[in-house]
Amino acid sequence: MAEERKESLNFIEQIIEEDIKSGRNNGKILTRFPPEPNGYLHIGHAKAICINFETALKYGGSTNLRFDDTNPTTEDTEYVESIQEDIRWLGFVWKGEPLYASDYFGQLYDFAVKLIKKGLAYVDDSTPEEIANMKGTPSEPGKDSPYKSRSVDENLELFERMKNGEFEDGSRVLRANVNMASPNMLMRDPIIYRIKKEHHHRTGDVWCIYPMYDFAHGQSDSIEGITHSLCSLEFIHHRPLYDWFIEKLEIFPSRQKEFARMNVEYMITSKRKLLKLVNDGLVNGWDDPRMPTISGMRRRGYPAQAIRVFCDKAGVAKRENTIEINLLEACVREELNKTAIRAMVVLDPVKVIITNYPEDKTEDLTADNNPEDPNAGNRVLTFGRELYIEREDFMENAPPKYFRMTTGADVRLKNAYILHCTGVDKDAEDNIQTIYATYYADSKSGEDVSGIKPKGTLHWVSATDALSCEIRMYDRLFTVPDPTFDENIDFLEFYNNESLKILNHAKMESSLKNSMPGTQYQFLRQGYFCTDADSTPGHIVFNRTVGLKESFSKEVRK
RNA sequence: UGACCCAUGGUGUAAUGGUAACACUCCGGUUUUUGGUACCGUCAUUCUAGGUUCGAGUCCUAGUGGGUCAACCA
Numbered sequence: 001m002a003e004e005r006k007e008s009l010n011f012i013e014q015i016i017e018e019d020i021k022s023g024r025n026n027g028k029i030l031t032r033f034p035p036e037p038n039g040y041l042h043i044g045h046a047k048a049i050c051i052n053f054e055t056a057l058k059y060g061g062s063t064n065l066r067f068d069d070t071n072p073t074t075e076d077t078e079y080v081e082s083i084q085e086d087i088r089w090l091g092f093v094w095k096g097e098p099l100y101a102s103d104y105f106g107q108l109y110d111f112a113v114k115l116i117k118k119g120l121a122y123v124d125d126s127t128p129e130e131i132a133n134m135k136g137t138p139s140e141p142g143k144d145s146p147y148k149s150r151s152v153d154e155n156l157e158l159f160e161r162m163k164n165g166e167f168e169d170g171s172r173v174l175r176a177n178v179n180m181a182s183p184n185m186l187m188r189d190p191i192i193y194r195i196k197k198e199h200h201h202r203t204g205d206v207w208c209i210y211p212m213y214d215f216a217h218g219q220s221d222s223i224e225g226i227t228h229s230l231c232s233l234e235f236i237h238h239r240p241l242y243d244w245f246i247e248k249l250e251i252f253p254s255r256q257k258e259f260a261r262m263n264v265e266y267m268i269t270s271k272r273k274l275l276k277l278v279n280d281g282l283v284n285g286w287d288d289p290r291m292p293t294i295s296g297m298r299r300r301g302y303p304a305q306a307i308r309v310f311c312d313k314a315g316v317a318k319r320e321n322t323i324e325i326n327l328l329e330a331c332v333r334e335e336l337n338k339t340a341i342r343a344m345v346v347l348d349p350v351k352v353i354i355t356n357y358p359e360d361k362t363e364d365l366t367a368d369n370n371p372e373d374p375n376a377g378n379r380v381l382t383f384g385r386e387l388y389i390e391r392e393d394f395m396e397n398a399p400p401k402y403f404r405m406t407t408g409a410d411v412r413l414k415n416a417y418i419l420h421c422t423g424v425d426k427d428a429e430d431n432i433q434t435i436y437a438t439y440y441a442d443s444k445s446g447e448d449v450s451g452i453k454p455k456g457t458l459h460w461v462s463a464t465d466a467l468s469c470e471i472r473m474y475d476r477l478f479t480v481p482d483p484t485f486d487e488n489i490d491f492l493e494f495y496n497n498e499s500l501k502i503l504n505h506a507k508m509e510s511s512l513k514n515s516m517p518g519t520q521y522q523f524l525r526q527g528y529f530c531t532d533a534d535s536t537p538g539h540i541v542f543n544r545t546v547g548l549k550e551s552f553s554k555e556v557r558k
Numbered sequence: 559u560g561a562c563c564c565a566u567g568g569u570g571u572a573a574u575g576g577u578a579a580c581a582c583u584c585c586g587g588u589u590u591u592u593g594g595u596a597c598c599g600u601c602a603u604u605c606u607a608g609g610u611u612c613g614a615g616u617c618c619u620a621g622u623g624g625g626u627c628a629a630c631c632a
Contacts (some may be wrong), residue, residue, distance in 0.1 A: 008571085010571085021590090036632050038631090058582065068632060074632090132628075136628070138628060140560080141560090170630060180573095183562085185626095188628080212629095213632045214632095233564090236626075237563095238627095260564085291577065314570065315570060315581095317570085319624090319625090320565095323569070327581080330581090337594080337595060371592085372596095377632095414592065418591095433613090440619090453591095517587050551591070551594095
């Protein structure tokens with residue numbers, strides 16, 4: 001008998017379930033993701049994408065992708081492509097072809113004419129300054145424009161002439177006739193059409209007037225039959241206007257519901273600030289692995305599934321929130337632990353010579369590709385007399401709980417033998433040059449009869465077989481969780497100069513020689529890494545996605 | 559001197575008038591040929607004051623605190 005588990009719903013799902021129960025729209029659910037094609041998608045968009053697509057999916061509905069391209073000045077086809085790529089990469093499928101608000105310019109124009117005929121819109125000849133001055137302030141009502149009382153016929157004629165290009169940019173606008181005394185600034189006769197004699201990325205030079213957001217978004221929702229228009233909280237003041245247009249135009253009643261957008265520690269989503277990072281060369285482009293862009297996270301090695309799980313776990317509500325970066329990293333590790341191929345790479349190598357191992361001998365050893373996944377198979381490692389281990393895995397005068405290599409002690413080499421450290425060579429500056437050890441021939445992995453149980457296990461590579469590679473160690477972009485917490489301090493003050501450290505002397509096991517860009521690995525005891533697109537056949541580059549959880553370093557800090 | 563939205567552990571999110579829970583973090587432990595994983599455990603929560611009610615995190619009022627709104631941007 002299945003235990004009945006009460007599943008908790010977020011407030012949007014509750015609304016939808018009530019709608020379904022009451023038979024609204026015959027239970028049909030259609031959402032939309034409406035990006036403006038004027039920039040790259042970031043973590044905040046990922047959240048909006050997840051909410052819109054997953055909510056629809058959950059209730060057997062679907063989601064439209066609609067480009068909100070009503071401002072020809074800022075928009076470009078370049079972004080139309082990257083946005084689609086990012087959504088697909090996240091694993092979502094929109095309904096049919098991508099849609100464009102610009103496809104509705106004709107209908108939108110007709111809607112405006114309808115409004116004029118109902119006496120609900122008028123052409124205003126005021127200058128932008130005059131309009132701003134008449135707008136009032138949040139605590140003072142606005143004043144009616146002297147043009148508000150124009151006749152329907154005159155408005156009709158002027159609006160048509162605006163469309164025909166008879167007037168200069170900025171000389172006239174079409175405004176909705178709502179209420180200049182409304183406490184809601186957006187209801188104070190909002191501008192709904194402006195003159196812009198500019199080339200549009202899709203409609204070319206057909207139009208020289210373009211609708212504003214408020215006169216395009218809701219109507220586009222309505223035209224498409226969107227049932228639930230899910231957007232972030234800052235649009236809440238637009239809702240009365242959204243509803244007003246639908247009511248006056250007598251069109252399909254889409255409804256807007258607002259959720260709080262998601263903030264994440266150490267990430268910023270301001271387009272202006274991200275652009276600043278790019279322009280100042282503090283990151284290497286929009287897809288730099290430190291960037292909170294979807295393309296950046298992809299290059300960093302964050303799996304799409306991890307980002308989706310993260311957005312789910314962050315939840316949906318209406319209060320301001322900042323999600324800890326810990327949660328994102330936990331989701332990334334959880335996913336990668338299941339899927340990433342294991343490999344051994346020594347980031348900061350120091351040589352070990354096994355003095356009782358024959359000089360000309362090598363052995364093939366087998367290693368699991370992923371202990372979490374029996375189907376991942378295994379691979380061959382070459383073992384020999386000379387190896388590299390991690391410099392930090394050796395300590396001459398080790399503290400009691402140090403389980404790694406130290407003189408006189410035993411330590412296991414992963415998938416290989418147990419070593420007994422016998423001594424070291426140092427240079428004039430006291431730096432360790434070479435570590436000497438003996439091995440226990442009967443301690444081979446899988447057939448160990450030595451009876452020795454070392455506390456620690458180290459990763460290693462064969463000195464003769466290993467290949468050099470480049471490792472890019474990425475860390476958080478900022479030194480504080482919220483670099484914008486004080487508007488008087490430039491956020492670049494908190495740029496983390498150590499957000500990227502390049503290691504040029506790392507040694508990788510030879511199985512990684514032909515690694516393809518995008519492949520994700522767990523480098524044993526180091527973290528998760530992925531092959532970067534900058535890799536060439538003779539020079540493999542790895543990005544550190546995220547480190548492993550590390551309890552030893554915490555121990556040391558005590 | 560306006561309107562609107564919000565307030566639950568460190569961080570998020572549930573609890574839909576009836577025992578405040580889940581995840582992540584932190585801390586501790588067991589297992590481990592990754593100081594990883596897995597598993598177990600500990601600490602810790604309803605902004606304040608009134609009111610309604612047998613009973614309030616939930617409903618009402620006021621206060622406090624936070625956020626948002628005055629682009630021919632979206």
